[in-house]
Amino acid sequence: MSREVLSYAEEKVEKARAVLRELVSLNTEVKNKALLYCAELMHDKRDFIKEENAKDVEYAKSLGLSSALIDRLVLNDKRIDGMIKVLKDVAKLPDPVGEITKMWTLPNGLRVGRMRVPLGVIFIIYEARPNVTVEAASLCMKSSNAVILRGGKEAINSNRALVEILREACKQAGFPEDAIQFIDRPEREIVWELLKMEGKIDVAIPRGGESLIRAVAENARVPVIKHYKGVCNIYVDDEADLNKAYHIVYNAKVQRPSVCNAVENLIIHRDILEEFFPRMAYILGKAGVELRCDEESLKVIKSDPRLSFVKAIPAKEEDYYEEFLDLILAVKVVGSLEEAIDFIEKYGSKHSDAIITENYTKAMKFLNQVDSAAVYVNASTRFTDGNEFGLGAEMGISTDKIHARGPMALEELTIQKFVILGNGQLRDNVGVPEDIMKDLF
Structure with a gap:
């Protein structure tokens, strides 16, 4: 791999990680405002979206891709309206971040609970469906995750246009635009490099054919949430x-x-x-x-x-x-x-x-x-679809037996951590010996 490609991948990850603390501190109002700005701007720029999408459709036809694949690629007014609806629907959903899902008190007075927190930096790899760009970005925005988007080369113009609109709207709403990163280069080496970044990429989610998902799972060092196929x-x-x-x-x-x-x-x-x-x-x-x-x-x-x-x-x-x-x-x-x-x-x-x-x-x-x-x-x-289940949208459908199974929406893009509230409790009541405390200066 060239140093240039590696630097490109590292830059995308660094920008995404740099905004994580800001993201988790955002209140729900700011997140919803950003989502609604995205919907408004997408409506205003629908002609631009269709023009860029037409380039991809022509390219796909020149490659001799199947009618089924081309169908997934097309962005007409109905599908643009669908993406706008996704943004508005996600804005209406309860914000899962910071939710205390359970709390109990121990005999020693410690209060132990579980709180929903973002996964962190999510890397999503997908193929021909550019509407995935909006679904993934909207869910990550509402769940305070940063997302790195890597669509297929056959949809690069459509995806680039959508990301441009999303980032512009985020900037207007006071939402950190670097929370949405887009891989706009075709080299596959960038994908393999990102999949190796343990500790920097928190989870990878491939969406597409079985060969893509297997390739990601076999090459990744980061956690992968997947489904190989839908039989x-x-x-x-x-x-x-x-x-x-x-x-x-x-x-x-x-x-x-x-x-x-x-x-x-x-x-x-x-x-x-x-x-x-x-x-x-x-x-x-x-x-x-x-x-x-x-x-x-x-x-x-x-x-x-x-x-x-x-x-x-x-x-x-x-x-x-x-x-x-x-x-x-x-x-x-x-x-x-x-x-x-x-x-x-x-x-x-x-x-x-x-x-x-x-x-x-x-x-x-x-x-x-x-x-x-x-x-x-x-x-x-x-x-079996996040929007149809009332989840607003989905990042994909997991068939893994992990914390996320089925359509992955807001809750599945968070994980729970333990939070413990105390008042000086000590394990086995072992504190500093009294004679040492007496000698403190």
């Missing part, structure tokens, strides 16, 4: 309301197939296969979904001439592990709830899984036994 499952039980099932499965696959909370595996109880699956296959086929079916479900499609237009092929073992991020859905027939849970345990990624059933006991068993970050009863997996 989400929906199980349609033999006691399901099939009308609900048609709409839920359609929404989870078709509404936006290129995101990590879209369903990838449809699991169907054998007893309802003949009644449910022909109609479900018809609906999905009309939406252009390709089905990768096990032997039983494929037979249902091939034996029904009304489904001749549906693209259905035999599923391979690896299809059930796959995060398609496209209009592709793998199908598996099972004979029981237990078999469905076993399937999810084997092939799922512990992201988001759902059961469709009207049986309360089965629903509760599914909730208890499926070990995923988000588990649903009679609802689409597409709701």
Whole structure:
């Protein structure tokens, strides 16, 4: 690595760390004011945002990137309005910093409590979605963290424009603009160097494809919060309301197939296969979904001439592990709830899984036994999102078993420290010996 690249990385970290004490001392009013200024300025400069985004979209097309990736990249008025809404929503949320979550008194009179404090400097690495820039920055601002943003090269103009707007608004509001740092150089060596900075970077959060996340996890010396992929499952039980099932499965696959909370595996109880699956296959086929079916479900499609237009092929073992991020859905027939849970345990990624059933006991068993970050009863997996959960936004969705699991929002960007209030208490009442105290000058 060149000395220039190393110096660039170190400068970004030093600027972020330099404002940490100021950040933790900010009152909520200043933070909210800064967020609302950001929203106002983003509205005023939406044409500038779209112009810069258009450069990225053209570049992505020239690279031959997939339509799904280009869809993630686009910033139209609707998505700009969505980012503005995120900023306003985060401003409305309670400030977690300084919250005492528990306090108790010991027999010796010591009062022991736990207080929420910021994580510190957060390094977020992400790919094509420039709206992540605003989501990450807004949550870090409200939780008094400094953030170092590193988006993909395909979105560099969009991200640079958004960061410019965010920093300008922060400056106007009296919020330290250096709390938002942006890596505007393409060298990957900068990322690897930042990931080595133990004690300077407090946590890294990668958002993107499995290869990116694995590369970050394998090269980092700093803590990493991650999810490798979103292989989400929906199980349609033999006691399901099939009308609900048609709409839920359609929404989870078709509404936006290129995101990590879209369903990838449809699991169907054998007893309802003949009644449910022909109609479900018809609906999905009309939406252009390709089905990768096990032997039983494929037979249902091939034996029904009304489904001749549906693209259905035999599923391979690896299809059930796959995060398609496209209009592709793998199908598996099972004979029981237990078999469905076993399937999810084997092939799922512990992201988001759902059961469709009207049986309360089965629903509760599914909730208890499926070990995923988000588990649903009679609802689409597409709701696994910080904003949809009422959290304002999210830094990502963690499938790790650490302090943060599922959508990471304000509380997950803080950690608790112990605070102890005393009045001279001593361990085992051992103080300075009396004879020494008498001899004090």
